[in-house]
Amino acid sequence: xxxxxxxxxxxxxxxxxxxxxxxxxxxxxxxxxxxxxxxxxxxxxxxxxxxxxxxxxxxxxxxxxxxxxxxxxxxxxxxxxxxxxxxxxxxxxxxxxxxxxxxxxxxxxxxxxxxxxxxxxxxxxxxxxxxxxxxxxxxxxxxxxxxxxxxx
Numbered sequence: 634x635x636x637x638x639x640x641x642x643x644x645x646x647x648x649x650x651x652x653x654x655x656x657x658x659x660x661x662x663x664x665x666x667x668x669x670x671x672x673x674x675x676x677x678x679x680x681x682x683x684x685x686x687x688x689x690x691x692x693x694x695x696x697x698x699x700x701x702x703x704x705x706x707x708x709x710x711x712x713x714x715x716x717x718x719x720x721x722x723x724x725x726x727x728x729x730x731x732x733x734x735x736x737x738x739x740x741x742x743x744x745x746x747x748x749x750x751x752x753x754x755x756x757x758x759x760x761x762x763x764x765x766x767x768x769x770x771x772x773x774x775x776x777x778x779x780x781x782x783x784x785x
Contacts, residue, residue: 634686634725634729635687636685636733640675641672643682643691644671646686648671650693650716651667651714651716674696680698681737682696683733683734683737685721687724693716695734696714709738709743710737711746711747727760
């Protein structure tokens with residue numbers, strides 16, 4: 634297994650994985666949109682993406698976005714995306730990707746990593762808790778959608 638920070642050279646592999654990820658979350662396939670979104674992230678360097686290859690085949694990725702806490706005056710990371718192909722699950726790929734994310738947080742002296750998952754995604758919750766993430770019960774999170782011309 635080979636995990637590294639993705640570059641523009643990984644764009645084709647990332648696009649395939651990202652499209653599978655979106656399908657998992659009941660979105661329609663959109664390879665062109667996925668490619669454009671990821672290409673922009675890589676070029677602008679406004680996210681960090683780690684990709685995993687197994688025997689040369691792309692099998693998983695995670696994408697993190699920087700965030701900042703004004704109160705603690707520290708950087709933190711939002712682990713926004715994590716996906717492992719079904720054929721590569723239960724082989725430690727997700728754990729290794731999360732460990733890479735933790736390494737990034739340590740290297741950048743970040744306060745920590747925030748992630749969210751659906752209430753029904755019990756397997757992911759168990760993995761996160763096994764690695765050492767704790768469920769937050771102190772805060773409520775609110776979200777507001779805005780129509781930017783692409784629908785909600």
